[in-house]
Amino acid sequence: MSMGRDLVSPDAEGDEQAIESALRPKRLGEFIGQGRVREQLSLVLEGALRRNRPPDHVLMSGSPGLGKTTLAMIIAAELGMPLRLTSGPALERAGDLAAILSTLSEGEVLFIDEIHRMARPAEEMLYLAMEDFRVDIVVGKGPGATAIPLEIAPFTLVGATTRAGLLPAPLRDRFGFVAHMDFYDVAELEQVLRRSSRLLALDLPDEGAHEIARRSRGTPRIANRLLRRVRDFAEVRTDGVITRDIASAALNLYEVDAEGLDRLDRAVLGALLRKFGGGPVGLSTLAVSVGEEPETVEVVAEPFLVRQGLIARTPRGRVATASAWTHLGMTPPPDAFGAAAQRALFDDPGRTP
Ligand SMILES: Nc1ncnc2c1ncn2[C@@H]1O[C@H](COP(=O)(O)OP(=O)(O)OP(=O)(O)O)[C@@H](O)[C@H]1O
Numbered sequence: 067m068s069m070g071r072d073l074v075s076p077d078a079e080g081d082e083q084a085i086e087s088a089l090r091p092k093r094l095g096e097f098i099g100q101g102r103v104r105e106q107l108s109l110v111l112e113g114a115l116r117r118n119r120p121p122d123h124v125l126m127s128g129s130p131g132l133g134k135t136t137l138a139m140i141i142a143a144e145l146g147m148p149l150r151l152t153s154g155p156a157l158e159r160a161g162d163l164a165a166i167l168s169t170l171s172e173g174e175v176l177f178i179d180e181i182h183r184m185a186r187p188a189e190e191m192l193y194l195a196m197e198d199f200r201v202d203i204v205v206g207k208g209p210g211a212t213a214i215p216l217e218i219a220p221f222t223l224v225g226a227t228t229r230a231g232l233l234p235a236p237l238r239d240r241f242g243f244v245a246h247m248d249f250y251d252v253a254e255l256e257q258v259l260r261r262s263s264r265l266l267a268l269d270l271p272d273e274g275a276h277e278i279a280r281r282s283r284g285t286p287r288i289a290n291r292l293l294r295r296v297r298d299f300a301e302v303r304t305d306g307v308i309t310r311d312i313a314s315a316a317l318n319l320y321e322v323d324a325e326g327l328d329r330l331d332r333a334v335l336g337a338l339l340r341k342f343g344g345g346p347v348g349l350s351t352l353a354v355s356v357g358e359e360p361e362t363v364e365v366v367a368e369p370f371l372v373r374q375g376l377i378a379r380t381p382r383g384r385v386a387t388a389s390a391w392t393h394l395g396m397t398p399p400p401d402a403f404g405a406a407a408q409r410a411l412f413d414d415p416g417r418t419p
């Protein structure tokens with residue numbers, strides 16, 4: 067996604083990937099937060115280990131940087147099986163997928179990242195593979211084409227997506243377990259930060275951890291990234307101890323706001339208030355007004371803004387809440403929360419009052 071250069075962008079790139087893999091928890095017991103997902107997953111894995119069979123296919127959905135790849139690696143590690151990695155965009159043709167499936171060994175874990183971006187023919191091949199551990203290789207073209215069935219070893223598919231809504235139902239239904247990953251709360255992010263500061267041998271008192279956690283956009287990847295920037299600041303300007311004041315000064319310097327909103331978040335919120343009087347406004351109109359793809363706004367900015375109670379999704383479009391106006395230090399127009407806005411918020415055709 068295009069927001070990669072920002073300090074609080076949820077996407078990882080470049081050097082960051084090496085640092086991330088060093089900080090990645092390797093076993094389920096080290097994985098912080100996501101309590102329910104962790105408990106459900108540990109049952110799935112334990113059951114499979116007892117029966118000595120590969121577990122059901124697992125789908126993980128959630129915003130960037132919440133730990134989907136980490137969890138996929140943990141699944142393989144807990145099963146004691148190798149992990150094969152690929153991604154939806156790499157599977158352009160059915161043949162790309164067949165090449166991988168046909169070389170899997172029994173019990174192997176196949177991780178398909180961004181599974182919603184797989185091409186259609188590969189997706190159809192995957193249905194059969196997931197269900198019957200078989201693929202049909204089509205040889206030839208037109209009326210003379212024949213399908214040669216090919217057995218594949220029983221494997222476990224782990225799919226990850228930032229957009230579960232885009233997965234076709236037949237694909238979603240073939241996963242035995244769907245893990246919905248949510249944003250982390252401040253206490254959980256503090257734990258992530260304490261763990262990382264141990265691994266990086268940093269001096270991070272609780273007050274410093276709290277200040278960084280609060281501004282990490284509910285996302286472990288961002289928490290780790292902010293920790294490294296704050297470390298630079300602490301080491302260059304002071305004795306290296308990351309106090310609350312140091313953390314706060316460093317984050318102000320990097321323009322991470324008090325609630326962790328990044329440039330895109332602030333742009334979206336600003337446009338919603340200034341150009342559309344607080345809404346309701348449609349997603350694509352809002353995206354165009356900040357010069358971004360609707361998908362970027364929907365996947366990267368919106369879930370966090372909704373979670374923070376700054377915007378609401380209504381049947382008529384996105385609307386700003388009272389906190390949004392306060393957050394940007396603006397006064398809502400007199401009718402902002404009047405009859406029209408109330409209608410937008412509560413006229414849900416799918417719901418009876
Ligand atoms: N539960 C966790 N406990 C500790 N650290 C975590 C946890 N989840 C994620 N992290 C840290 O955040 C980083 C990013 O996580 P990960 O790469 O798994 O996210 P992702 O959901 O796959 O993101 P993307 O959608 O961009 O692929 C990891 O390298 C790891 O250091």
Ligand SMILES: [Mg+2]
Nearest residue numbers: 134135136179
């Ligand atoms: Mg990932």
